[in-house]
Amino acid sequence: MNDINTNNIIEVKNLVKEFKGLRAVDDITFTVKEDEIFGFLGPNGAGKTTTINIICTLLSKTSGEVTLGGYNVARERNKIRNCIGMVFQDPSLDDRLTALENLYFHGLLYNIPRSALKERSEEVLEMVNLTSRKKSLVMTYSGGMKRRLEIARGLLHYPKILFLDEPTLGLDPQTRNKIWDYIIKLKKSKNITIFLTSHYMEETEICDRIAIIDKGKIIALDTPDNLKRTIGGDIITILSEDNVKLKDYIKEITGSEVHDAKEGKIRFEVKDSSSFIPKLIKNSPVKILSISARKPTLNDVFLDITGREIREENASARDSLRMRMRRRMRH
Amino acid sequence: MKKELIGVYTIWLRDIKRYFRDKPRIIGSLGQPILFLFVLGTGIASSLSFKGGGGGDYLNFMFPGIIGMTVLFTSFFSAMSIVWDREFGFLREVLVAPISRTSIVIGKILGGSTIAMIQGAIILLFAPLLKIPITFTVFFKVIGIMFLVAMTIAAMGIVLASVIKSMQAFQVITNFLLMPMFFLSGALFPLNDTVKWMNVVSRANPLFYGIDAMRPVILDNPALQLYPLWLDMVVLASVTVVMSILGAFLFSRQE
Numbered sequence: 001m002n003d004i005n006t007n008n009i010i011e012v013k014n015l016v017k018e019f020k021g022l023r024a025v026d027d028i029t030f031t032v033k034e035d036e037i038f039g040f041l042g043p044n045g046a047g048k049t050t051t052i053n054i055i056c057t058l059l060s061k062t063s064g065e066v067t068l069g070g071y072n073v074a075r076e077r078n079k080i081r082n083c084i085g086m087v088f089q090d091p092s093l094d095d096r097l098t099a100l101e102n103l104y105f106h107g108l109l110y111n112i113p114r115s116a117l118k119e120r121s122e123e124v125l126e127m128v129n130l131t132s133r134k135k136s137l138v139m140t141y142s143g144g145m146k147r148r149l150e151i152a153r154g155l156l157h158y159p160k161i162l163f164l165d166e167p168t169l170g171l172d173p174q175t176r177n178k179i180w181d182y183i184i185k186l187k188k189s190k191n192i193t194i195f196l197t198s199h200y201m202e203e204t205e206i207c208d209r210i211a212i213i214d215k216g217k218i219i220a221l222d223t224p225d226n227l228k229r230t231i232g233g234d235i236i237t238i239l240s241e242d243n244v245k246l247k248d249y250i251k252e253i254t255g256s257e258v259h260d261a262k263e264g265k266i267r268f269e270v271k272d273s274s275s276f277i278p279k280l281i282k283n284s285p286v287k288i289l290s291i292s293a294r295k296p297t298l299n300d301v302f303l304d305i306t307g308r309e310i311r312e313e314n315a316s317a318r319d320s321l322r323m324r325m326r327r328r329m330r331h
Numbered sequence: 332m333k334k335e336l337i338g339v340y341t342i343w344l345r346d347i348k349r350y351f352r353d354k355p356r357i358i359g360s361l362g363q364p365i366l367f368l369f370v371l372g373t374g375i376a377s378s379l380s381f382k383g384g385g386g387g388d389y390l391n392f393m394f395p396g397i398i399g400m401t402v403l404f405t406s407f408f409s410a411m412s413i414v415w416d417r418e419f420g421f422l423r424e425v426l427v428a429p430i431s432r433t434s435i436v437i438g439k440i441l442g443g444s445t446i447a448m449i450q451g452a453i454i455l456l457f458a459p460l461l462k463i464p465i466t467f468t469v470f471f472k473v474i475g476i477m478f479l480v481a482m483t484i485a486a487m488g489i490v491l492a493s494v495i496k497s498m499q500a501f502q503v504i505t506n507f508l509l510m511p512m513f514f515l516s517g518a519l520f521p522l523n524d525t526v527k528w529m530n531v532v533s534r535a536n537p538l539f540y541g542i543d544a545m546r547p548v549i550l551d552n553p554a555l556q557l558y559p560l561w562l563d564m565v566v567l568a569s570v571t572v573v574m575s576i577l578g579a580f581l582f583s584r585q586e
């Protein structure tokens with residue numbers, strides 16, 4: 001957004017978090033700049049939530065340095081709490097209260113003067129389009145509405161940074177798109193830093209910078225465009241009569257790695273697919289049954305670095321318990 | 332300081348609001364004491380009188396005990412809700428807010444105690460059915476005792492909630508702590524001339540002092556007390572203070 005302003009609002013240095021022998025966060029270092037949208041992208045169990053919880057003072061670290069707005073997370077907890085807004089991965093609204101009451105309690109906790117509280121509640125509710133339902137019990141809300149209300153609540157005390165931990169988790173695609181629209185709108189209308197996480201690759205494209213995290217380590221950190229540029233061209237997927245033979249042939253003419261993909265297809269990268277495909281079809285030693293080409297996505301970046309698809313991951317027992325609870329609470 | 336007080340108030344107010352919204356819970360939680368009182372109590376009373384044990388008074392004797400039971404269970408479970416609230420609910424939102432863990436614990440103890448006191452007061456309204464006269468003075472005295480007992484139990488609940496994490500442990504606590512506390516409190520039978528070990532163990536049970544304080548007041552009969560009222564109150568207050576401090580410490584340490 002603002003190129004002159006390169007102040008770091010969050011600085012994380014050699015952060016490690018261990019849970020009884022398990023290294024959930026394994027020596028990560030990164031910074032978040034003021035007023036940017038920063039994204040953490042990685043599969044389930046990568047350590048995204050753990051890192052966020054440490055930054056927002058909910059969890060203590062095993063070792064490393066973390067500061068937010070110049071405050072130390074271990075020593076100046078209340079100062080940090082005052083300037084962050086949180087949207088947790090798991091629901092945290094009181095569903096027996098109305099939207100307005102949830103905001104009212106939030107206002108009390110953050111010491112917002114009563115006179116300002118009413119006006120601000122209206123403002124944030126308007127922003128996420130919940131004004132007409134402000135007096136309904138949260139119990140009667142849909143999953144997407146609850147998420148929007150959580151975003152509104154996170155903004156009520158005008159935080160400098162808003163954390164959004166998997167803001168679209170468990171929502172249907174249409175609702176997910178809407179949530180992202182609200183987040184983009186928010187970024188346009190306010191000077192605010194946004195730190196979000198997701199395991200949906202395509203969703204983090206709105207970020208100014210993305211850290212790809214896997215097994216507790218940051219394996220890449222750059223703008224979405226730069227990350228995709230590391231792929232170096234287009235992705236081609238082919239179904240043929242003899243994959244083994246074709247693989248050797250392609251390796252020979254392009255010099256690039258060829259991987260096995262789903263449904264018995266093979267997959268590789270070329271600089272320029274529009275000139276490559278006609279040539280291949282003309283000269284291929286085996287019969288090609290189908291061929292497709294597309295621009296690289298962040299998913300390909302992840303695949304490229306780790307050799308795995310981001311969504312293949314199985315949830316741990318702990319995560320599946322959380323998911324069950326979440327489903328029960330959200331719907 | 333003012334911020335912390337507002338924090339305590341917020342946690343308390345939220346518990347109270349939730350309580351009054353949940354009508355089925357209010358009615359449901361009255362089921363058990365009423366069952367105890369009118370089915371178990373009546374049954375025991377009639378069999379005692381059948382044996383010529385002067386059982387007509389048994390229902391009266393049991394009545395303060397049932398109030399104690401209501402306060403015990405309500406207060407304890409309200410405080411324990413801090414366990415799952417922490418993982419999957421509103422409490423996470425409170426935990427990132429700029430207020431101290433101690434305020435959260437105090438708010439939670441006060442919230443649970445207020446609800447338990449209200450539940451106990453509802454049972455107290457059944458007194459006329461048992462032909463127990465309740466004057467205004469008695470009513471407010473009992474309210475005060477109930478609130479103190481509830482605080483003691485809630486503070487104990489917070490301590491346990493801070494060391495116990497799984498839901499399974501919950502069932503264990505109910506069976507191996509709450510039920511014995513109820514049985515060995517003097518709620519259902521007097522604990523001055525039973526088996527010796529029972530007498531001894533009951534003195535380590537905070538609810539025992541609560542019942543001992545309430546019974547003479549409700550039944551307007553000083554002869555029923557084992558210890559003077561002031562002593563019961565001092566014991567309860569001391570346990571409350573110790574448990575609250577321990578609870579606040581354990582809760583702050585936990586993550």
Ligand SMILES: Nc1ncnc2c1ncn2[C@@H]1O[C@H](COP(=O)(O)OP(=O)(O)O)[C@@H](O)[C@H]1O
Pocket residue numbers: 019022024042043044045046047048049050051316318319
């Ligand atoms: N409180 C905890 N106790 C034990 N293990 C945990 C705890 N919280 C997270 N983990 C484990 O740490 C790893 C990282 O989890 P998490 O940060 O939630 O990942 P993500 O948010 O990226 O899905 C996982 O293996 C998870 O099971």
Ligand SMILES: [Mg+2]
Pocket residue numbers: 045048049050089165166
């Ligand atoms: Mg997570």
